[in-house]
Amino acid sequence: MILIVIDHADGAPRKSAYELVSLGRALTGDDGSLTALVAGDAPGAVAQEIARFVPRVLTVSAPELAPPRAETMTRAVAHAATTLGAEAVLVGASRFGLSYSPRVAMRLGAPLLEDVTALERDGDGYVAKRLSYLARVTETVAASAPTVVVSVKPGAAAAADPAASAGEVTELEVPFEPDDVRVGVASRRAATKGRVAxxxxxxxxxxxxxxxxxxxxxxxxxxxxxxxxxxxxxxxxxxxxxxxxxxxxxxxxxxxxxxxxxxxxxxxxxxxxxxxxxxxxxxxxxxxxxxxxxxxxxxxxxxxxxxxxxxxxxxxxxxxx
Amino acid sequence: MKIVTILKQVPDAEARVRASGGTLDLSGATLVIDGMDEYGVEEALRIRERGMETEIVALACGPERAAEAIRTALAMGVDRAVHVVSDVTLDAVAMARVLAGVVQDEAPELVFVGGKQADWDSSALGPALAEALGWPHADWTTELTFEDGTITVTHDIDDGTETLTLPLPAVVTTQQGLNEPRYPTLPNIMKAKRKTLEARPLADVAAAAGAPADRATELRASEIEARSRRNVVLDGDAKTAATELVRRLRDEAKVL
Amino acid sequence: MIDFELSDEQKQIQSMARAFAREHVLPHAAAWDRETRYPEEVVEAAAELGLLNVGVPEAVGGLGLGMLDEIVIAEELAYACMGFYTILMASDLGLTPIVLAGTAEQQRRFLEPLTTQARLAAFALSEPDNGSDASGLRTQARFEGDEVVLDGTKMWISNGEQASVIVVFATVDVQSGHKGTVAVVVEGGTPGLEANPIHGKLGQRASPTAELVLRGVRVPSANVLGEVGDGFKIAMRTLDRTRVPVAAGSVGVAQRALDEAISYASTRQAFGGPITRFQAIQFKLADMKIGLETARWMTYRAAWLIDRGLPHTEASAIAKCYASDVAFKAAEEALHVHGGYGYVDEFPVGKLMRDVKLNQIYEGTNEIQRVVIARGLMR
The missing domain is CATH 3.40.50.1220 (TPP-binding domain)
Structure with a gap:
């Protein structure tokens, strides 16, 4: 089972979410086990949109996720991965994704394939391409473990088309702990208002x-x-x-x-x-x-x-x- | 107050990186302390210079020669250093597990890690280390202030910036904009000779931390990233060249 | 038995000097050259890092650096701008007689202030009609009570206008040859001392050069280094040492010339590809590399002899002469590799050649170095 975590903003999935769908479909061979996780304070609209593409959508709705923080996301994603027994957790390599995915890997005792530009199955595990040395070198990195965490660079796959039938949306309860919200968000400033991110x-x-x-x-x-x-x-x-x-x-x-x-x-x-x-x-x-x-x-x-x-x-x- | 700053030694940005047979060849490259890590060293020094009694410990995991990068930090003003000597090129998760053991022993209030080091192009070490320690983290930090027991940081997020408050101890990853790192001065380079640089073998440190002394992932090959480009230079005056460019972007490359 | 590796501290010094030179010197070198500008603020920045007056002994506030440490710095700074390095090098030249021949009291009085602020020293030996022939001095020193009165003109004095400490070589009797020579420390601003900037230099224009006119300049006789008759020896012992930084500066220029030549040749296209395909170019680069490496190791060896306290007159003369000849040749070849572009100031190679010409001339012309070497052979 492959779990993809949907990055979203302003009530809509980001472009990278549709790319994760493509990648997830390729890895599951479209066997119906692809599961998307939408976490946020009001994930409903995003979940409905993603359900057009993915057979199973889990929503986590909690005030702890408003706004999302690295530790609350880590809790939600790690909990979902453990509950579902995910073989791979795919996260978009946005700044935020890159910030919490290493925590998820550490918490699950999983290897991390970070910021990958390509990802394939390799026997029981996965093999990925990623850049290093200021993007002058391409590395081939493999990981084999019960669960593997992967952050996927935007643009690594083409955006997916909608599926023939809509998926099922279910809610997932996540046991947040007090420490998950120990980091306070004092303020946020948007830098590129009105312009394409x-x-x-x-x-x-x-x-x-x-x-x-x-x-x-x-x-x-x-x-x-x-x-x-x-x-x-x-x-x-x-x-x-x-x-x-x-x-x-x-x-x-x-x-x-x-x-x-x-x-x-x-x-x-x-x-x-x-x-x-x-x-x-x-x-x-x-x-x-x-x-x-x-x-x-x-x-x-x-x-x-x-x-x-x-x-x-x-x-x-x-x-x- | 105690601060640990994590360092990596990386090829200089101008260095030529080669690869053959899937293996990287850095023999001709000048190796330096990672620029992102320098921001952490500088910030620690500034915290001390603002009057807070502070011990600053540099911590690095890398081969024998990484001691040179550590010495740069000592010459910048760090008090002492711990070098986990490793011939294995660990990935970020594995390194975080190993270093967490050392950090736990040192018990600092604050750990600085470079936002993204120029060798592995990874920004995972800071968050992974924070998780291994059970501490909060803030990444891509451009501003940092103290108020009894907590820090307030401003950092870059996907769509702008965010200001966070974190209880200590915490891990902070650093980047450009946080400060302007100093050069080590000659007097400080000479003084650094007398500072302690403790070398510990990876196997010992990993055993003590209960962590594997090996990568979590397998590096199969490294190749030079090459992409073939059209390399067409458009001639003529500004207007002619611009018109031709737009035409080619639309008709030839089909991107407009 | 033989160790060709720099120490950890030397590697640190090298990387610091390199970072400073590449960031604060190299990008401005062309402008300083074009405007003949003395970059005072960058000299101050270098002083803050401890790069200025590195030869001051530990006992009087210096760092106690050796010659190997010094030449590691020299090569990096000269790589960025030989003219800039000459400012620092000439200051070390100026303070060296005080290190070699000054009493503890004189060292404290004259050298300590050079470590607390960005102050320069200067070495005043050459005269309008007398350069390499140091025994033919015409500047007069007259003892009057407990003072020395100096009269005469000194020529080609680097930092002459800026220096706070100048070692002036003079004679008590123009007829007496070496026996009458004396080295006297004159502080900048002493009445009767006038500095006239020298204009129209071919290269090294960041480095200020002056003519010093001394008219009845009075200083305490406590400013005399050693005794009357020691002047010539002090000058020669000084130059025996300071020729090594000149060699190291030349090595820096040669390295730059090679790097510039490679960089240009690998992008310049001719007959359907980069000109590095041609053996004519490859051989030039290889020859530059041969000269560079041999000059560098000879320079290191001379510095090593100095740091060991071993005789080094011959080695420093060989290093200075050879390295500056190699560097001039390298700069000339680099210019040639650039073709027409080398002949205009858009590329830095022309400046390298103009700058490094002086390395063959100052601190004893390369002919004088050969005289020194030959004299040792005939002994």
Whole structure:
């Protein structure tokens, strides 16, 4: 039995949830044992949506999960896995997923396959691909144990289509303990209100210091992103300069993205940055330095000044139907 | 107050990483203390410098040569260090089990771990260690303050930032933005010579912690990640190149 | 018997110096060169890390570092900017006579202040008409009561304008050759001392160079190092040591030249591929590597002799002469590998060549080094 944990926000599953469905179906051979866990203070709507895809949906509804914390999620997921005797627990490798899944593995005494880009059965166990050394190396890692915990990198599988018939939704009671809520959430601030979340974005427009100022960055990078319905990313230098928030930083210290299209504008391509985006399907680079390392990973490159090329791009994009 | 800061020695970001026959070759790479781990060392030093009497202990699990990274931390100002000498490349869960034993013996109020080290690209060590200890954790921390017995941290989450309060003891994973790590000064490098760096074999530490001295997962192969790219450079003035790019993204790559 | 490994502390020093050099020196080196700017704030930052005046003994507040420690730093800083390293190197040159020949009281008085703040020392030997021939000094020292009065002009004095401590070499009698020479410590700002910056240098423009004019400069005779007649010996013993950091700086430049050449050659395309495919390029790189490694080990050996307290005149002369020749050749070849781009200032190789030319000239020209070596052979 494979348990997939559904990552959700604002009453809807995140994109990665549908990818976990695909992966879970492949691993169970669609034998009807795939089970999804939806935990939250009001998981109903998300559970109904996921039931269109998965034969069995468990909901955990508890005030302890508002908002969810690493330790409350660990309790819920570990309890579900133990109760159901899950052979594998699949979690989306979002920041939050990466935060609680190691705890789940430790609690279950299970091996952890972390941030994997591919996952298959291998005899009694599983074999996965994952990146290491700032995404310059692909590792093949295997785990064999009664339960294996896996966090799955966004984009590792295609999003699933709905199943022929809707699954059954049942509620699961989880015995939370006082320590599970010892971490207090004082406040939350959304960084990218109204914009596509970077990890979910199909298109990412990222900019570097070459734009000269926060205003120009806003006009050109954010402007182009808006025109494309894209997420905005930036280099560490841009964040260090205070032009954009940390939440938009791409690379080793920031986010890892793998969109369908990544536009790197005045981004030189330091290895730390590349580690955060080199799995993008198509990469476009615009840089005035023809020797910039970004061109080595680019599908399409324009050698030129972003201050001239980006306005031209905005115009060309506006001409699309 | 006692703080343990966990370290890893990793290849320098500029280092060339090679692989052949499924095995990684780091022989030509310069190895340094992981940049993310340095934030933890720096934060511990700053806590002490703000006037709180603090003992700072560096803890690392790695091969013999990882002692160099530990010495960097000693030269930055850490008081002493424990080096679990291991020729096995442990995964995060296995390392957390081993290190939990040492941390329990040290009994600190706070443990710092780098948010994501540049060798295994894993952010699991901090949370796994916290779980092994039965402590709370906060990850990807960019701000940290103390108020009697608790800490308040601001950290990055998927859609923004979050401010948490944690009772001590706790594990905090660190990242860029928390502080600007100092260089070790020459006088401190010389002073570090006289500090204690205690080396303990993995087998002993693991036995004492009741943990296996081996990985929880099996590493079968490491290969250099290579993706073939089109590498097309579009010529012409800005307008021509931009128009051609948009056309190709739509018609050739089919991503628009 | 032979150990080619740096100690743990030396590795730490190396990685700290490297991190500092790559972050705070290298990115600015081109601008300092273009603007002929003395980067005072970066010298201060280096001092805060303990990289300035590393030769000050432990007894007077220094770290008691050896020559091997010093050259590990030298190579890293020179890799980033030889001109910047010359500021620090020249300060160590300036304080070395006091280390070698100063009394405990003189060391305390002149060296201790160099460890508490970013203060520079300078070494004033050369004169307008007299460079390598140190016995032909024309600057006059006259004893009057318990004071020494200095008159004359010193030329090519690195840090001459900035230094708080200057060791001035003079003679009590221009006719008496070595026997009349004297080394006198003059503090910066002493009345009668004037520093005129020298403009138009080919390279090493971050390092300030001055002409020092001494007009009736009075200092206590307690500022004399050793005795009258010791000046020449002190200067020679100083240079025997400080030629090793010059060699190490040259090694740093040679390493940079090789790295730049490899980096350019592996991206530059010609005839359908990177130019590293061609043996003409490969052989240049291999020759640079041969020179670099041999120069580095000779430099290490000279430093090792110094740290062991063994005779090192010949070894330091060989290291200085060989390493600076190797580095100049490496810079020239790196420039050539860059083709036309090497000839413009968009790439750093032109600066490497302009900078390292001076390493063949200062602290005894390479001809003088050969004289020193030959003299030892004929003895």
């Amino acid at each position: 970077l990890e979910d974005a199909d298109v990412v427009v990222a900019g570097g210091r070459g734009f000269g100022s926060a205003e120009t960055f806003d006009d050109l990078v954010v402007g182009l992103a808006d025109a494309l319905g894209a997420g905005v990313g930036s280099t560490r230098a841009v964040v260090d300069a205070g032009w954009r928030p940390y939440g938009e930083q791409i690379g080793q210290t920031g986010k890892t993205v793998a969109p369908r299209l990544y536009l790197a504008l005045a981004v030189s391509g330091a290895v730390q940055h590349l580690s955060g985006m080199n799995r993008s399907k198509v990469i476009v680079a615009v840089n005035k330095d023809a020797d910039a390392p970004i061109f080595r990973v680019a599908d399409y490159g324009i050698v030129g000044d972003v201050l001239e090329v980006v306005p031209a791009l905005q115009e060309a994009v506006a001409g699309l139907d």
